[in-house]
Amino acid sequence: xxxxxxxxxxxxRAGQFFQLTKPRVVSLIVFTAVIGMLLATPGMVPPxxxxxxxxxxxxxxxxxxxxxxLVEQKIDSRMRRTEWRPLPRGExxxxxxxxxxxxxxxxxxxxxxxxxxxxxxxxxxxxxxxxAVVYTVILKPLTPQxxxxxxxxxxxxxVLGWAAVTGDVSTEALLLFLIIFAWTPxxxxxxxxxxxEDYARxxxxxxxxxxxKDYTRLQVLLYTLILFSxxxxxxxxxxxxxxxxxxxxxxxxxxxxxxxxxxTAYSDRLARRCFRYSILYLAVLFAALLVDHYLAF
Numbered sequence: 001x002x003x004x005x006x007x008x009x010x011x012x013r014a015g016q017f018f019q020l021t022k023p024r025v026v027s028l029i030v031f032t033a034v035i036g037m038l039l040a041t042p043g044m045v046p047p048x049x050x051x052x053x054x055x056x057x058x059x060x061x062x063x064x065x066x067x068x069x070l071v072e073q074k075i076d077s078r079m080r081r082t083e084w085r086p087l088p089r090g091e092x093x094x095x096x097x098x099x100x101x102x103x104x105x106x107x108x109x110x111x112x113x114x115x116x117x118x119x120x121x122x123x124x125x126x127x128x129x130x131x132a133v134v135y136t137v138i139l140k141p142l143t144p145q146x147x148x149x150x151x152x153x154x155x156x157x158x159v160l161g162w163a164a165v166t167g168d169v170s171t172e173a174l175l176l177f178l179i180i181f182a183w184t185p186x187x188x189x190x191x192x193x194x195x196x197e198d199y200a201r202x203x204x205x206x207x208x209x210x211x212x213k214d215y216t217r218l219q220v221l222l223y224t225l226i227l228f229s230x231x232x233x234x235x236x237x238x239x240x241x242x243x244x245x246x247x248x249x250x251x252x253x254x255x256x257x258x259x260x261x262x263x264t265a266y267s268d269r270l271a272r273r274c275f276r277y278s279i280l281y282l283a284v285l286f287a288a289l290l291v292d293h294y295l296a297f
Contacts (some may be wrong), residue, residue: 016086017100020069021062028279029061029157030054035286036161036176039293045165052115053164056108057157060124063105067132070097078202081195112164120164127156141203144210151184172239180282182227186220186259187278193217194268194275217263220274224259228252231285240292247288251281
């Protein structure tokens, strides 16, 4: 085998393991964790903490995603959205996935405990267990409220970031958690609405499968209204100023507009647009909170 062919094979193999980590999901996790770090201090985060915490949280999140792919490989093989993943295609084995997740996650936890602090390591480990075990193994196959309950794990990254810098968990950190916790149901249920057949075929009890699309559309609207209210709390407790408040109101009204249209004039195309907007919404909302934070100082 020539060196060029060997290099290409190695790159392909590395790409397969990389896909196990769900890089798009992890990128949003890392983004909100970094925002949590930056909001935790009026000055600059020490470079060692910033780098080690970011790397550690990213690695553990990637390991949790790999375990999720392992547990759900049969489900993934039945869904158009996920049938391309390495495990359903037979490109990686279950043993390779377990070893990969163990090495990556273990190294991430080691970074956190040695270069950040023990609290962040334990909170990150708890988040790993919450997503990879409680959500993936227990909640997702058993209850249509899987997204609501399991959303606690997905809402933890800014808390991890905050703890990495301060060594504790404050009211402000919990408020960041609450925003993502409220955001999670309408975000995922808009996806589930236009992927209902996929979830039904895979036997996953997502809300539109168990309770129908009409009920799910109502829940999307109600949770979006809850999210709008929660998003105003940073201003209410003086964690932010007018810039964030303006951004939260504008972003929230657009999101409510999508939710109202989903409830009154549903189409798969609209649900898809709402799902994509929800990702932009969260990113811009947290970015606005960060800009407001530094302008205040």
